[in-house]
Amino acid sequence: MYKTPCRKLTEQGLATCWISTSSYGLVGSCVFQSLENGARSGHSTRCLLQLFRSSTCERITFQHLNFLKRQYVTKNTRGLCQRAKAKQEHLVAPLEDQQPLLQEETVIRQVQQIPTLKPPPCTVTLPSETCIHEGKASVPVSEEPATSQDAHKEKQWKEVKVNLEDLPGIYARLSKIKLTALVVTTASAGFAMAPVPFDLGCFLLASLGTGLASCAANSINQYFEVPFDSNMNRTKNRPLVRGQISPLHAVSFAAACAIPGIALLTLAVNPLTGALGAFNIFLYTCCYTPLKRLSISNTWVGSIVGAIPPVMGWTAATGSLDTGALLLGGFLYSWQFPHFNALSWNLREDYSRGGYRMMSVTHPGLCRRVALRHALALVGLSALAPALDVTTWAFPVVSLPINLYISYLGFRFHREASRGSARRLFFCSLWHLPMLLLLMLTCKKPLRDKEDSAAAAAPSH
């Protein structure tokens, strides 16, 4: 009886391991965020945060890591405080609208004529002047009438406070949750297609680990692309671009997903699957993401990233990398070209504004040819499946209609090069993949057939 290579860790040991690692990371990032929120509002929380931070000022903190300095100047690091001077009231920023100021001045004059109304003295702490670790007193601002205080407050740099109930939605968008869901589906299909008895525990652990790894990869990808995403209509509302969470929070979330995810895959499934997951995070964040701005070859690298999850599903079930795993990966590899090339066709302006090197922008003919070529490749791969003993011969027949349809749309996209043909091909790709995987599962080669054919192939003594 075939024993799946799924490591038989005790359930509670495994659960403890995962819960402790990921909850530390997640709780850590939430606590950090709520402390940061609290520090802005309450003095006691500020002392607590100061305690937390001053206790770590000798040790390396996140703020010392260069890559986090880039986007946001944090308030609590000596070298990072901006020495902005409080803006003189009469100096108005060039982009500021003069109108409200004129109204304010009239209102101020009216207010000053009313003898009883004396606005209370106010002390406003300017963020750039509140280097918490220096414990600087708040900078007193001369007594101003109420309305201009509001105007003054309006001009101040404000940190966006995260409401804890918004975090699930923010994390979902950081993880590109719909893309991650389909990635996990492909990994599950790879697991289910493997020629071994189905192990539910291993299946769930492999799916969870792959999903966490995908969430981590997408979060890091978005962290690296903040400056460019802000230039694209499609991505300008992403959490980091809008400042809904800090880079430190996003990176903590990515770590809180990556560490337990890869640990689950390595310890609870098998080292090969864990290694593939870690490699894929590296490939997506450190190869594909920078390549997007350098060369059109990024799409081929991205297709490898998308092809690895079904291979991980197969290796999770079998513990080995064989032709069936590569076939599943081949399906995903080819599927991504019609999927993305069609999508990017209607995003050419956006992609060029974001400074990305995409075929649709620089090589439009190649973009359409590659999409058609790989749509047709899906027909060929479906015929290969029974030859490699992954499915029965019914699969190429039942999958032919949807493969011919996506190829037809690919042909129209290639010939017409219109927005409509591109949109139809992209949306077709979103249902074609799950449908193809479902048909593959229904046509999976029965195990006993495999054992019979293996026995028949074995030399008789």
Ligand code: HEM
């Ligand atoms: C070369 C590889 C790929 C590239 C360049 C790519 C690119 C994209 C882009 C730019 C979008 C639009 C996202 C948005 O609306 O902001 C998208 C949507 C999507 N992609 Fe891909 N993708 C690739 C591979 C994959 C893979 C491997 C999967 C899953 C197996 C996938 C599943 C999806 C899904 C489900 C959507 C719709 C998500 C939504 O509407 O929010 N993609 N893809």
Ligand SMILES: CC(C)=CCC/C(C)=C/CC/C(C)=C/COP(=O)(O)OP(=O)(O)O
């Ligand atoms: C196990 C594991 C690590 C799986 C990772 C799977 C994964 C994240 C696949 C995505 C493939 C891909 C290139 C998407 C486009 O990203 P993009 O940056 O071009 O999309 P964007 O422009 O919308 O940000």
